Amino acid sequence: MSDSDKAKREGMFQKLRKTQFWRSVFRHGYPDTQRNRALAVLSNVFLHLHPVRIRKSGLALSFTWCMGGVTFFLFLVETVTGILLMFYYKPVTYEAYNNIQEMKETLPLGMMREMHRWGAHAMVLTVWLHMFRVFMTGSYKPPREFNWVVGVLLLLLTLLLSFTGYLLPWDQLAIWAVTVGSNMARAHPVIGHEGPGASLLMLDDIPLVTVGSDARFILLGGRFVGENALLRFYVLHCVFIPVVAITLMAVHFWRIRKDGGISGPL
Amino acid sequence: MNIFDDFIVPLSNFLTRPEILVPLAALSLALVLRFYRTVTKPKIAGGIGIAFVLLFVGSLSDAHFKEIILKADNLPIVLLIASLLFFLWLCLRRAAINDERLERDLPPIEAVHKRQTVLVWPDLVMSEFICLLAVSALLTVWSVGIPAPLEEPASAALTPNPSKAPWYFLGLQEMLVYYDPWLAGVVFPLTIVAGLMTIPYIDTNPRGNGYYTLKDRKFAISVFLFGFLIFWVLLIVIGTFLRGANWNFFGPFEVWDPHKAVPLMNINLSEIFWVKMMNTRLPENWLQREFLGILVVLAYFLIAPLLLAKTVLKEQFQKLDFVRFSIVIMLLLLMLALPIKMLGRWMFNLKYIVYIPEFFFNI
Numbered sequence: 001m002s003d004s005d006k007a008k009r010e011g012m013f014q015k016l017r018k019t020q021f022w023r024s025v026f027r028h029g030y031p032d033t034q035r036n037r038a039l040a041v042l043s044n045v046f047l048h049l050h051p052v053r054i055r056k057s058g059l060a061l062s063f064t065w066c067m068g069g070v071t072f073f074l075f076l077v078e079t080v081t082g083i084l085l086m087f088y089y090k091p092v093t094y095e096a097y098n099n100i101q102e103m104k105e106t107l108p109l110g111m112m113r114e115m116h117r118w119g120a121h122a123m124v125l126t127v128w129l130h131m132f133r134v135f136m137t138g139s140y141k142p143p144r145e146f147n148w149v150v151g152v153l154l155l156l157l158t159l160l161l162s163f164t165g166y167l168l169p170w171d172q173l174a175i176w177a178v179t180v181g182s183n184m185a186r187a188h189p190v191i192g193h194e195g196p197g198a199s200l201l202m203l204d205d206i207p208l209v210t211v212g213s214d215a216r217f218i219l220l221g222g223r224f225v226g227e228n229a230l231l232r233f234y235v236l237h238c239v240f241i242p243v244v245a246i247t248l249m250a251v252h253f254w255r256i257r258k259d260g261g262i263s264g265p266l
Numbered sequence: 267m268n269i270f271d272d273f274i275v276p277l278s279n280f281l282t283r284p285e286i287l288v289p290l291a292a293l294s295l296a297l298v299l300r301f302y303r304t305v306t307k308p309k310i311a312g313g314i315g316i317a318f319v320l321l322f323v324g325s326l327s328d329a330h331f332k333e334i335i336l337k338a339d340n341l342p343i344v345l346l347i348a349s350l351l352f353f354l355w356l357c358l359r360r361a362a363i364n365d366e367r368l369e370r371d372l373p374p375i376e377a378v379h380k381r382q383t384v385l386v387w388p389d390l391v392m393s394e395f396i397c398l399l400a401v402s403a404l405l406t407v408w409s410v411g412i413p414a415p416l417e418e419p420a421s422a423a424l425t426p427n428p429s430k431a432p433w434y435f436l437g438l439q440e441m442l443v444y445y446d447p448w449l450a451g452v453v454f455p456l457t458i459v460a461g462l463m464t465i466p467y468i469d470t471n472p473r474g475n476g477y478y479t480l481k482d483r484k485f486a487i488s489v490f491l492f493g494f495l496i497f498w499v500l501l502i503v504i505g506t507f508l509r510g511a512n513w514n515f516f517g518p519f520e521v522w523d524p525h526k527a528v529p530l531m532n533i534n535l536s537e538i539f540w541v542k543m544m545n546t547r548l549p550e551n552w553l554q555r556e557f558l559g560i561l562v563v564l565a566y567f568l569i570a571p572l573l574l575a576k577t578v579l580k581e582q583f584q585k586l587d588f589v590r591f592s593i594v595i596m597l598l599l600l601m602l603a604l605p606i607k608m609l610g611r612w613m614f615n616l617k618y619i620v621y622i623p624e625f626f627f628n629i
Contacts, residue, residue, distance in 0.1 A: 031387055040387040047391065053383040054390055057376040062356065063478075066397045073398050077405065097419045104413075114409035121342035122405065124434050128346075129353060135465075135490055136357040138474040138483060145466035152462045159434055166432050173339075175420035176429040180439065184451025187626070195448045196627040224422060263476035265377035 049253045051261050058262035063137070067130035071158075072249065074123040078161075081116040082238065089168070091234035093227045096170035120162050127158045139263035147255040150248055157245045164237035167230060178233070179225050185216035192216060275328075279517025284443075284504055285612035288605075291500050292492065298358070299488055302480055303366070306359040318351065328519045334507055338415050343433055343506050350499060354491075360478035374477035427511045427524055436505030437498045443513065444607040446628045454600070458498075461597045465490075468590050468597075485582065493601055532617035535559045552622050559620035563629055566603075571595045 016022055017030070028039035038052045057063055088106060089099045103113050131151065134140060140148035167178045190197040193207075193214040201208040211223055221228030256262070280286065298305050305311065325331045335344060364374040373380070384390070418424075431439045441450035473482040480487055508515055510522030539558050540548050549555045574595060575583040583591055610616035620629040 034385070037385045037387045041385075041391075047387065050386040050390060053385055056379045056382040056384050059384060059389055059393060061393070061397075062360070063376060065353065065356075066394070069394055069397060070401050073401055074405075077402075093420075097416075100416055111406075111409040114412070114414045115405060117414040118408045118412070119405055121339075121433075122345075122401075122408075125342055125346055125349065129349060131462075132350075132353060132494065133357070136361075136487070137476060137478055139476060140466040141469070141472070141475040142466075148466045149463045152459060155462075156459055162434065163432055169416060170420045171417040172420060172424065172426055173415070173417045175422070176426055177432050180429050180431045181435055184438075184447050187447030188452045189448055192448070192452075194626050195452070196625050199625060226422075265374055265380060265476045 049257065051257050054261050055264045057264050064262065065129060065133045067126045067133055071123055071126045071130055072253075074119050074126060075245070075249070077119045078116060078123065079242070081112045081119065084112050085116055086238060091168070091231050093170060093230055096168065096230065100169045100171075116165075120165060123158060124162055127155050131155060137263060144255075144259045144263065147252060147259055150252045150255065154245060154248050154252060157241055157248065161237060161241050161245065164233040164241065167225070167233045168237065170230065175225050178229070182216055182219055182225065182229075185219050186211070186214055188215045270327075275517075275519045278325075279520055282508055282517050283515060284508070284608075287504065287508075288496065288500065288608065292496050292605075295491060295495060298354075299480070299484075299491070302358045303362040306355055306362050308359075311355050311359070315351070315355075325518065330521050331518050334518075338412050339433070340506055341412070343503060346499065347503065350495065354495070357478050358480065361480040364477055364479050365481040368479070368481065374479065376477040428509060428513055430505070430509075433502060433506055437501035439513075440501040440505040440509070441604060444604065444611060446626075448626065449629065454604075457597070457600050461600075464593055464597070468586070468594050470586060470590065489598070489601075497601065497604055532611065532615045534618045534621040535562070535616060536621055538614070538616075552624055556620050556622055559618070559629070562619055567596070567599060570599060574598075 027043050028036045031037045031040040041047045041050055041052050084107070085103070088103055090096065100113070104110060107113065134148065134151065163178070163181060167174045186192040187195045189195045190201065191209060191214055192198060193209050193211050193216075195209075195214075198209040198214070199207065211217065217223065219229075219232070220226075221232050281290065305314075326335070334340065360375070364376075367374060430436060438450055438455060441454060444450070445454070469483075469486050471483055471486065473479070474486075507518065510516040511524035511526065512528075514526050514528050516522050516526070536548060536555050536559060540546055540555070553560075571592070575591070579591075579595070582594060586594065607616070607619075610619070618628045620627065622628065
């Protein structure tokens with residue numbers, strides 16, 4: 001490309017930047033000055049979760065491992081691939097398995113389910129590594145105590161997201177892993193029918209906590225992992241837990257900024 | 267004579283038995299924490315790392331090991347082991363460097379450019395973007411290379427053997443060997459979550475905020491690493507790779523034979539006391555039958571804290587107020603309840619300390 005061509009191109013780009021439309025989207029000039037770089041973060045709803053400046057030590061990958069950011073990115077990947085899978089999946093016992101089998105042929109690139117499944121595994125892994133790093137740098141110490149608490153809740157939600165998603169393929173692995181997992185609920189003290197203290201809740205001679213009314217029954221919507229459980233897990237997996245997680249993530253990210261940005265020696 | 271079949275395989279199958287592997291891993295972690303400044307030196311750590319890789323690659327020549335390890339859904343656990351070993355090295359290495367600096371009255375590395383800040387755009391945004399691209403590339407390769415498994419359609423009539431929970435809950439399923447579901451499946455997980463949330467409020471040590479160190483936070487880091495690496499991750503590894511049909515133990519080079527016969531010799535504390543020591547029948551009344559176990563449990567939660575406050579945890583007892591110290595000690599005792607019951611099982615075939623099936627109350 002000759003110099004004049006280059007100049008012409010840059011000219012086009014400059015012109016585009018001067019249009020009313022461009023300036024209505026980006027309210028600052030090209031981010032090559034301190035002021036415009038600050039504005040690039042401040043005037044963007046997504047970027048403004050960051051502060052304008054951070055301490056230099058907070059940039060080093062050997063310090064942060066970037067695991068929190070990777071976890072968030074994987075959450076986005078799960079959202080996008082998950083929405084795509086929802087188009088092809090019906091949460092009823094006589095269709096679910098076939099839908100999953102058909103996905104191999106019908107879905108674009110044939111790897112959306114792979115991305116969703118491996119991304120979910122990876123997300124559990126990165127969330128643990130993130131917690132590991134935050135602990136080892138003592139970053140939960142004042143003033144970041146509350147954000148650690150929010151982080152623990154997010155860790156729990158990640159596991160629950162993965163657990164509820166485990167059932168949806170409706171194959172042998174799914175139904176039995178969830179059976180093993182949800183069997184714990186029947187041993188819950190007092191509210192599980194095989195838990196200690198359940199026999200205390202009696203009305204005369206009639207036990208109140210039975211196989212048809214205990215914690216496991218509420219979780220599965222039935223006495224065993226069946227169609228109600230599939231629907232419950234589907235709704236929890238696709239709507240309820242993501243909404244709670246997104247809310248807590250907003251708090252988590254905002255609090256990082258409000259608590260003084262990434263941690264560093266005082 | 268074949269060295270691999272006659273020597274290495276039996277030795278590995280022996281070393282990975284839970285009663286050997288868990289104490290061995292705990293001992294290794296203790297040694298690593300004691301000698302972290304030497305062990306984390308790049309040459310030594312690199313040697314250990316290479317040894318691990320060679321061991322792993324060599325083991326892949328065994329058909330059964332290969333089948334279990336390379337199962338598509340087990341790959342995350344292999345990644346978990348590899349990444350945890352790497353990151354454990356990374357943070358202990360940085361801690362070693364920082365601790366040496368602190369001893370020479372220098373600030374930790376993270377504080378060298380303490381006042382220097384950079385603009386988020388472009389510095390941080392750029393590095394986030396590169397991470398994002400790297401993760402996307404990895405995930406794409408993973409997704410193209412390994413198809414998502416799909417087993418036979420769900421059938422309530424066909425129970426697979428073994429039936430396993432999702433891998434991240436296998437630590438809890440492994441705890442079921444030692445504790446009943448109301449403890450291993452409900453009380454322990456709830457305590458883990460609650461305990462994690464209380465960490466910032468019970469760790470009042472102001473040092474070690476925002477930099478890697480071990481010297482400044484020896485107690486907190488040791489407790490966390492034992493809890494996380496031994497009683498969570500190691501149990502997951504055992505549950506995934508070493509538990510086969512009927513949740514029996516199988517060595518890494520052993521075929522999961524569903525007919526493996528394992529003698530059931532476990533007995534309850536009440537049986538040891540009444541039948542073996544007193545030579546009588548078990549009393550009918552559960553309170554009389556289980557009084558010793560109940561006393562042991564009460565003593566564990568009421569008297570052990572007093573003893574610990576005077577001895578091992580004297581320092582913590584002096585530093586913390588009463589409420590904080592009580593929470594710390596209760597969390598510690600609950601965490602130690604697991605290895606204690608493990609030892610009881612391995613050494614005395616102990617099944618239950620308290621056994622009251624009348625109320626599903628077994629400890």
